Amino acid sequence: MIVERKVSEAMLNQPGNTPLISIHNFGTRSMKLFAKLEWCNPWGSVKDRIAYYMLRKAEERGEISPDKTIIVEPTSGNTGIALAGVSRALGYEVEVIIPEKVSEETKEVLRILGANVLETSDDLCPRVGVGTDQCISLAKSMVASNPFRRRKKLKEYFMPNQYENFYNFLAHYETTGPEIWKQTNGKITHFICGVGTGGTITGVGQFLKEKNPEIKVIAVEPQKRHHIQGLRNFEESATPKVFEERKHVVDRWIRVSDEEAFNAVRRLAFKEKLYVGPSSGAVLHAALKIAKEDDGSCVMIFGDSGDKYGTVYVDEFHIFTHKELEKIIGEARFLNNCLKR
Ligand SMILES: Cc1ncc(COP(=O)(O)O)c(C=O)c1O
DSSP states (O other), X not given: OHHHHHHHHHHHTOSSXXXXXXXXXXXXXXEEEEEEEGGGSTXXXXXXXXXXXXXXXXXXXXXXOTTTEEEEEEOSSHHHHHHHHHHHHHTOEEEEEEEXXXXXXXXXXXXXTXXXXXXXXXXXXXXXXXXXXXXXXXXXXXXXXHHHHHHTTOOEEEOOOTTTOHHHHHHIIIIIHHHHHHHTTTOOOEEEEEOSSSHHHHHHHHHHHHHOTTOEEXXXXXXXXXXXXXXXXXXXXXXXXXXXXXXXXXXXXXXXXXXXXXXXXXXXXXXXXXXXXXXXXXXXXXXXXXXXXXXXXXXXXXXXXGGGXXXXXXXXXXXXXXXXXXXXXXXXXXXXXXXXX
């Protein structure tokens, strides 16, 4: 058990240090585009960083331990996968509450990682706000059962709550931001990122602005009733606390439709041989807009790969045929070598 935990902890050192690659086939001459490939994290997304930070910090504070705690979290997928991966490595049981609309591949990965998956009939991204969200309400009611569980000597629930957890912000302030600064030799002029909880954009944005207040931080917002897993439309949902507290770092918002995001996913596959998730498509669409107006060096967060969205791309949005998808996956750069690290 001790050896197993040591091996797993070695794996845990790996979130972060993801590659930053140049995107050069979109004819944006005066604006250099760079993509930070967050699917190269151990469990395949930008959320691995925060899962690691939130659980390790709670352990350090003595709030949780594998023999006393079950991790529970409402999520639209990637945080669940990241928490399941980190929890498993550290020896915790984990329950993930997700909207039923989340892709089948996401549910499958969660089960493979040993999470107990509970589904609710919410929209794709859990909404924040009283009475609007079943995922979050269910998780909170599980945590509320702790006094009873304590009396019965059962393990208690711990909800990291990425929407309110300071370490969601700090993970990006201490890792993603400094990595981008170093990888661009401080030459970054624009940073573009989707917003879900707001941890990524506020953490990276604040770090970069402290280095150079001239850097423009641009937030990508999906349309209402969107299909872009992980992002949030702020007319449909209250603002998460993590974002609310530092949203001043955002200089500009760009609204992207499903069609624009999925179209960009297709273009990235054919032009750059990158197989990305929908949020990366949305971010690229916004970056191309900025590139028409401004020059400099723009860093985009590509939060996850297309790996979990094959059925969405082929059966729901028809952006690839089965045959095209097979070819794309076969040829994609930075896909398998990252995921199998
Ligand atoms: C797949 C994915 N999920 C979520 C997010 C948003 O993350 P956050 O919750 O930090 O705002 C992003 C942002 O890039 C993303 O690409």
